[in-house]
Amino acid sequence: MQESASIWIGLGRALKKCVLDATGTPWLADFVHTLAGVVGILTLILLSALILVYLERKVCAWMQMRLGPNRLGPYGIFQTIADIIKLMTKEDIQPAMVSTVMWGLAPILLFMVAMTTYAVIPFDAGVIFADLNIGIFFFFAVSSQATLPMLMAGWASNNKYSMVGGMRSVAQMISYEIPMVFSVLGVVMITGSMKMSDIVQAQEGLWFIVTQPVAFVVYIIAATAETNRTPFDLVEAESELVAGPFTEYSGMRWAYFFLAEYAFMVGASCIAATLFLGGWHGPWLPGWIWFFIKVSAMIFLFMWFRWTFPRIRVDQLMSFGWKVLLPLSVANILVTGIGLWLFFPLS
Amino acid sequence: MAQMKLEHNGTTPAGTELYCLNMGPQHPSTHGVLRVMLELDGETVVKATPVLGYLHRGIEKLAEVRTYPQFIPYTDRLDYVSSMCNNLAYCQTVEKLAGIEVPERAEYIRVMMAELNRIASHMLFIGATALDLGGMTGMMYTFRDREYILDLFNLASGSRLTYSYVRIGGVMNDISAEFITLLRKFLADLPGMLTEYDNLINGNEIFQARLKGVSIIPAAQLVSLGVTGPVLRAAGLRDDLRVKRPYGIYERFHFNVPTGTVGDNWERYMMRVLEVGESAKIIAQALEGLPEGPVMAKIPKVIKPPVGEVYHANETPRGELGFYIVSDGTTKPYRLHIRRPTFYNLGSIETLCRGVKIADVAAVLAVLDPCMGEADA
Numbered sequence: 001m002q003e004s005a006s007i008w009i010g011l012g013r014a015l016k017k018c019v020l021d022a023t024g025t026p027w028l029a030d031f032v033h034t035l036a037g038v039v040g041i042l043t044l045i046l047l048s049a050l051i052l053v054y055l056e057r058k059v060c061a062w063m064q065m066r067l068g069p070n071r072l073g074p075y076g077i078f079q080t081i082a083d084i085i086k087l088m089t090k091e092d093i094q095p096a097m098v099s100t101v102m103w104g105l106a107p108i109l110l111f112m113v114a115m116t117t118y119a120v121i122p123f124d125a126g127v128i129f130a131d132l133n134i135g136i137f138f139f140f141a142v143s144s145q146a147t148l149p150m151l152m153a154g155w156a157s158n159n160k161y162s163m164v165g166g167m168r169s170v171a172q173m174i175s176y177e178i179p180m181v182f183s184v185l186g187v188v189m190i191t192g193s194m195k196m197s198d199i200v201q202a203q204e205g206l207w208f209i210v211t212q213p214v215a216f217v218v219y220i221i222a223a224t225a226e227t228n229r230t231p232f233d234l235v236e237a238e239s240e241l242v243a244g245p246f247t248e249y250s251g252m253r254w255a256y257f258f259l260a261e262y263a264f265m266v267g268a269s270c271i272a273a274t275l276f277l278g279g280w281h282g283p284w285l286p287g288w289i290w291f292f293i294k295v296s297a298m299i300f301l302f303m304w305f306r307w308t309f310p311r312i313r314v315d316q317l318m319s320f321g322w323k324v325l326l327p328l329s330v331a332n333i334l335v336t337g338i339g340l341w342l343f344f345p346l347s
Numbered sequence: 348m349a350q351m352k353l354e355h356n357g358t359t360p361a362g363t364e365l366y367c368l369n370m371g372p373q374h375p376s377t378h379g380v381l382r383v384m385l386e387l388d389g390e391t392v393v394k395a396t397p398v399l400g401y402l403h404r405g406i407e408k409l410a411e412v413r414t415y416p417q418f419i420p421y422t423d424r425l426d427y428v429s430s431m432c433n434n435l436a437y438c439q440t441v442e443k444l445a446g447i448e449v450p451e452r453a454e455y456i457r458v459m460m461a462e463l464n465r466i467a468s469h470m471l472f473i474g475a476t477a478l479d480l481g482g483m484t485g486m487m488y489t490f491r492d493r494e495y496i497l498d499l500f501n502l503a504s505g506s507r508l509t510y511s512y513v514r515i516g517g518v519m520n521d522i523s524a525e526f527i528t529l530l531r532k533f534l535a536d537l538p539g540m541l542t543e544y545d546n547l548i549n550g551n552e553i554f555q556a557r558l559k560g561v562s563i564i565p566a567a568q569l570v571s572l573g574v575t576g577p578v579l580r581a582a583g584l585r586d587d588l589r590v591k592r593p594y595g596i597y598e599r600f601h602f603n604v605p606t607g608t609v610g611d612n613w614e615r616y617m618m619r620v621l622e623v624g625e626s627a628k629i630i631a632q633a634l635e636g637l638p639e640g641p642v643m644a645k646i647p648k649v650i651k652p653p654v655g656e657v658y659h660a661n662e663t664p665r666g667e668l669g670f671y672i673v674s675d676g677t678t679k680p681y682r683l684h685i686r687r688p689t690f691y692n693l694g695s696i697e698t699l700c701r702g703v704k705i706a707d708v709a710a711v712l713a714v715l716d717p718c719m720g721e722a723d724a
Binding site: 060063064065066160161164167168230231233234240241242307308309310311312313314315316 | 366367368374375376389390477480481482483484485487488491547548551553554556557704705706707708709
């Protein structure tokens with residue numbers, strides 16, 4: 001861990017020291033330190049969703065020659081807050097014949113999955129909740145669990161649209177998880193480590209987008225599918241399945257799905273920035289600001305996709321995943337391997 | 348209400364069960380209140396049955412208690428995105444029955460209005476198709492441009508959707524100089540708009556992949572189903588009433604009738620895009636040849652057509668819209684029947700949807716361009 005300590009590390013240490021001085025119990029100080037990390041991540045997710053909902057509507061409006069929200073507060077910035085109040089005060093409708101436990105658990109589980117992935121995202125040098133030695137593997141392993149809550153929601157809702165949506169989410173996950181993981185393998189091969197901080201360190205000189213452009217493209221496509229955004233929003237395909245697994249949810253239960261969706265998008269953008277865009281590296285500005293800029297650029301890219309592309313069909317999605325993306329990512333691994341063998345035979 | 352019943356009683360070759368999905372009458376992509384009962388094998392449609400009648404208002408029966416001019420506003424409410432064409436078809440039928448001659452200037456204005464309405468309707472179609480395929484932004488652009496036409500109609504008739512502008516014996520009132528200026532400006536802007544659609548909607552790889560090669564039906568089968576309009580022309584048949592049985596003054600204009608070769612959803616879509624250009628050609632010619640003179644014939648205060656019956660059909664954006672009127676010599680029709688193109692086109696859903704995926708049901712519905720106000724009359 002490099003010692004150019006970011007402001008966030010400083011804050012964390014100050015907090016730890018404060019608690020240690022006040023109580024004199026080291027375990028409590030550690031506990032508070034960890035709790036601060038959890039609260040920090042939770043705040044980040046909620047805050048980013050709050051801002052992104054507003055931004056998404058503004059970006060969408062801009063692309064569609066509309067004004068977007070402009071009534072509540074200057075430039076309509078309080079629109080999302082009004083939305084949240086609306087969602088919280090809405091009646092909690094549970095349709096008849098749903099499988100209550102599964103149906104109620106699904107949105108919470110999905111949000112938990114989304115939150116867990118944030119544990120391994122390096123926001124700045126050293127600012128990472130858990131710098132596991134299998135960091136990137138952990139991210140993919142956890143994020144693919146998102147399929148289960150989707151399937152649960154689809155199955156438990158007792159609605160055929162939901163069920164088809166749930167089934168689609170499984171089919172989509174199988175088709176896209178493999179190319180996505182394979183696309184990242186090239187980066188892992190070059191770095192020789194799955195640890196997030198190592199991967200970012202390795203990009204100090206040259207971002208991996210330069211050496212791994214194919215992997216980057218495959219990752220972006222697969223990540224779009226992973227986060228269920230257009231052109232791969234088959235799971236909730238509005239014009240076909242009404243709202244897919246979310247059809248029977250309303251109020252805060254629906255809001256959990258929505259939050260998780262945005263959390264996944266931010267998460268996928270963070271990973272893209274970490275693996276291919278050099279993470280926190282960048283001149284002049286503090287690392288976390290660079291990271292923020294890179295993630296914002298990625299999020300804008302996803303929004304751009306969403307508001308300009310039509311939706312792909314389910315059989316096209318699978319044949320594209322298996323017949324195009326998978327061979328492409330495997331070929332990328334092969335070429336990377338040959339390149340490493342030629343230029344760094346001893347490493 | 349029709350019962351949900353499986354026709355094939357259960358299982359597929361793979362041993363899985365078929366299931367029924369009721370798409371509509373309240374569904375984001377059924378264009379109003381169409382209901383389609385789908386029998387599905389996983390994602391694949393085994394059978395699709397359209398159920399109509401959720402918007403039935405008994406317009407044909409209402410006609411029997413209205414005088415001839417009183418029925419014009421009802422035709423607005425048939426296919427509410429091409430009201431001008433409906434007005435025109437009805438008024439020409441009554442004129443044919445009563446033997447009324449329409450002044451030259453009115454004929455030209457009628458053609459301009461009908462073709463403008465065709466463009467407006469096709470623009471709505473292009474946007475709605477993009478929307479049904481998941482591309483929400485496309486719709487905003489076509490609606491922006493459709494607004495130009497609605498403004499023009501507003502200028503001429505004072506209303507944006509239900510015009511009742513075409514009257515028996517002519518049109519409601521003359522068009523102003525401002526209208527002509529704005530129309531010329533619109534015609535000049537139109538190629539730019541079409542390029543924009545081309546970049547955003549038609550040119551998109553995914554959009555093309557979604558439509559190409561889906562639901563190919565030969566023309567003969569479509570004819571036997573009574574399908575008319577762009578859907579039939581996409582299958583390669585040059586079947587356009589404006590050319591086949593010219594009404595009004597259509598034989599004076601030069602324009603192409605776009606026809607397809609394969610007859611898949613992509614060509615059904617492209618027919619509309621190409622027709623926009625052709626309609627613009629007709630409007631330009633009509634503007635050139637627009638004569639001076641009255642816009643209303645000298646017709647009696649009370650229209651009493653002689654005893655007899657008449658059938659007259661127009662080419663609306665959706666196909667052959669025909670009015671069949673039986674007159675008993677009084678001020679009200681004895682019987683009025685409307686041949687509604689959407690109604691017949693929707694009959695082809697079962698054929699078009701066989702073997703496609705759920706997502707393509709939305710695409711098929713989109714390219715049929717149904718307007719439920721017309722289908723249910």
